[in-house]
Amino acid sequence: MARKFDAGYYFSEGFHSIFTHGFMSFAAVCMIVACLLIMGSFSLLAVNLDHMLGDLEAENEFLAYIEEDYTEEQARSLQAKIEAVPNVSQVTFVTRQEALDDFLEGRETNDLLNSLPAEVLRDRYRIHVADIERLKETSEAVRQVAGVANVRAAVEIAQGFVLVRNIATGVAVVLIAILAVVSLFIIANTIKLATFYRREEIAIMKMCGATNAFIQWPFVVEGMILGLTGALIAFFAQWGLYQLVGKLIIQGNGLSLVTILPYTAMVKTILPVFCGTGALIGVGGSLLAIRKFLQV
Amino acid sequence: MIRLIDVYKEYDNGTKALKGVNMRIDDGEFVFLVGPSGSGKSTVIKLITGEIAATEGRLMVNGYNLNNIAPRQIPYMRRTLGIIFQDFRLIEKKTVYENLAFVMRAIGASNRELRRRIPYVLQLVGLEQKADRYPGQLSGGEQQRVAIARALVNNPSMIIADEPTGNLDPQRSLEIMMLLERINELGTTVLVVTHEEELVNKFTKRVVAIQDGRIISDETGGYYNGEKI
Numbered sequence: 070m071a072r073k074f075d076a077g078y079y080f081s082e083g084f085h086s087i088f089t090h091g092f093m094s095f096a097a098v099c100m101i102v103a104c105l106l107i108m109g110s111f112s113l114l115a116v117n118l119d120h121m122l123g124d125l126e127a128e129n130e131f132l133a134y135i136e137e138d139y140t141e142e143q144a145r146s147l148q149a150k151i152e153a154v155p156n157v158s159q160v161t162f163v164t165r166q167e168a169l170d171d172f173l174e175g176r177e178t179n180d181l182l183n184s185l186p187a188e189v190l191r192d193r194y195r196i197h198v199a200d201i202e203r204l205k206e207t208s209e210a211v212r213q214v215a216g217v218a219n220v221r222a223a224v225e226i227a228q229g230f231v232l233v234r235n236i237a238t239g240v241a242v243v244l245i246a247i248l249a250v251v252s253l254f255i256i257a258n259t260i261k262l263a264t265f266y267r268r269e270e271i272a273i274m275k276m277c278g279a280t281n282a283f284i285q286w287p288f289v290v291e292g293m294i295l296g297l298t299g300a301l302i303a304f305f306a307q308w309g310l311y312q313l314v315g316k317l318i319i320q321g322n323g324l325s326l327v328t329i330l331p332y333t334a335m336v337k338t339i340l341p342v343f344c345g346t347g348a349l350i351g352v353g354g355s356l357l358a359i360r361k362f363l364q365v
Numbered sequence: 366m367i368r369l370i371d372v373y374k375e376y377d378n379g380t381k382a383l384k385g386v387n388m389r390i391d392d393g394e395f396v397f398l399v400g401p402s403g404s405g406k407s408t409v410i411k412l413i414t415g416e417i418a419a420t421e422g423r424l425m426v427n428g429y430n431l432n433n434i435a436p437r438q439i440p441y442m443r444r445t446l447g448i449i450f451q452d453f454r455l456i457e458k459k460t461v462y463e464n465l466a467f468v469m470r471a472i473g474a475s476n477r478e479l480r481r482r483i484p485y486v487l488q489l490v491g492l493e494q495k496a497d498r499y500p501g502q503l504s505g506g507e508q509q510r511v512a513i514a515r516a517l518v519n520n521p522s523m524i525i526a527d528e529p530t531g532n533l534d535p536q537r538s539l540e541i542m543m544l545l546e547r548i549n550e551l552g553t554t555v556l557v558v559t560h561e562e563e564l565v566n567k568f569t570k571r572v573v574a575i576q577d578g579r580i581i582s583d584e585t586g587g588y589y590n591g592e593k594i
């Protein structure tokens with residue numbers, strides 16, 4: 070006669086239980102919102118920095134100059150060797166003449182330069198890297214290729230970006246961990262309070278032969294509802310916050326060096342991550358609180 | 366059926382509550398377990414319901430061997446028992462019907478089963494007219510009858526009543542005992558724990574007397590077979 074899983078009953082019990090201790094539930098939801106907002110803000114900062122680094126990677130090429138005494142054929146023959154260097158994503162050969170043309174472009178009015186022979190410049194390669202964090206070692210490696218006289222890479226800019234991104238990621242990870250633990254305990258306390266309100270019912274249920282699972286499920290559902298409620302509130306709060314901060318950054322930054330990813334483009338990732346984290350904290354907190362019911 | 370074979374129980378604080386108890390209750394019996402406070406009556410009940418484990422000895426309850434029962438089997442063992450307490454333990458914010466529905470749902474009964482079973486047991490205890498009342502609106506005797514209905518609603522093979530009349534006047538107490546007797550006549554084993562001598566003497570039932578952790582008499586008739594100790 071026994072039905073194994075009565076979802077309707079568990080949901081209704083869990084839902085009603087939230088309101089028997091409204092203030093604790095409210096506090097738990099606030100805590101989850103705060104946790105997710107901080108987690109979200111740092112993650113979004115990291116994502117944006119990563120995105121900018123991506124731009125930088127795409128734009129940031131470094132130059133490898135070829136020995137002066139190499140003929141064009143010899144210089145061209147180095148392409149395969151340079152392409153073989155790890156982390157090199159794209160290699161473009163630029164002849165002296167092309168380099169000169171580039172250089173003269175926009176300087177046509179300067180007579181001194183008109184008669185400049187292409188030989189003053191070297192053949193060169195424009196090289197793109199896959200991972201800008203390894204720009205320095207990659208440029209060094211290219212320099213080691215026989216026939217490469219010198220390299221010129223803007224290592225400092227790349228390093229600066231990488232540093233900021235790594236710090237943001239590190240701070241995010243630490244803060245998320247701390248807040249997750251705090252939220253977990255707040256949820257656990259809320260659920261403990263719920264079990265306290267219902268201790269009579271629980272005692273009676275146990276006495277008449279309810280299984281532990283049956284007793285636990287409503288509390289797990291309660292924790293999950295609190296977690297998901299927090300996640301949804303945090304999702305929209307994060308949206309508002311992101312737009313606001315984005316606007317301030319754009320206004321304060323005339324150079325438009327900084328680009329900001331639109332929130333709507335990331336919704337598909339943010340919403341599931343928030344809901345998942347919220348539900349996980351909620352369910353985890355519940356299980357923490359009702360552990361003792363595992364014993365008979 | 367319940368069997369206690371040479372059961373000893375020593376609590377963590379060193380109290381020796383049971384000192385070698387042997388007792389057998391067959392299906393369909395009506396048994397009074399009597400004895401003064403601190404004699405070990407409650408310990409026997411707690412052992413039977415699986416709340417505590419025996420220190421020594423063997424214990425069988427309705428086909429379950431409590432010496433090596435898996436913790437997840439205990440709920441199923443408890444479903445064979447219906448328990449009644451001195452203080453009723455009804456949920457105040459639920460109606461009579463909901464109090465019964467609550468324990469049926471707790472073991473996974475469907476709404477259809479609830480609708481079929483609850484009116485039947487309420488009629489059995491004479492409360493079919495009060496299904497929508499809250500416990501606070503009922504007299505003590507009526508509340509205990511709700512508790513009896515609740516113990517019966519999951520159709521256990523045995524009812525254990527722990528001082529069921531402790532909070533009731535003599536007339537209500539007698540009514541409750543007669544109700545338990547009637548339930549026994551319908552086929553349910555009944556074990557009543559009490560220290561109310563007069564009440565026990567009004568019935569001609571098997572009386573097991575326990576004192577100081579030992580069974581001192583087990584006979585059919587009145588309280589201690591009429592002898593005072």
